Amino acid sequence: MNTSASFLVAQTARWASPGMMPATRRRVAAIFILGAGVVALAIGFEFRYQPPMWVHVAIWPVVILAATLAIMRPLKGIAVALQYHFRSVDGPERPGGA
Secondary structure, three states: OOHHHHHHHHHHHHHHOOOOOOHHHHHHHHHHHHHHHHHHHHHHHHHHHOOOHHHHHHHHHHHHHHHHHHHHHHHHHHHHHHHHHHOOOOOOOOOOOO
16 A cells, blocks of 8 residues: 555545544534524514624624534534444444444
8 A cells, every 4th residue: 555545545444433534524514503593583683673784793603602602512412422422333332332
């Protein structure tokens, strides 16, 4: 095996362990999950109260930041649980194998 292939295998194995889901994927998942909800809330807030634009600028960044920080830990827990549940193992010596 040449050095570039061994490097690729080592990099792939590094992300294969549970709990090592790249942080970027969790952030993207949080953005997609929260984005739809925050946009819906902002549109509903706009139609119902019709506030000036500075109210939106003051409210929504705080809501987005708080919601993102609140959802990151559960998303990581879900990712670890799914990786643990769906991993493939050769022998029965490791619990949770499929």
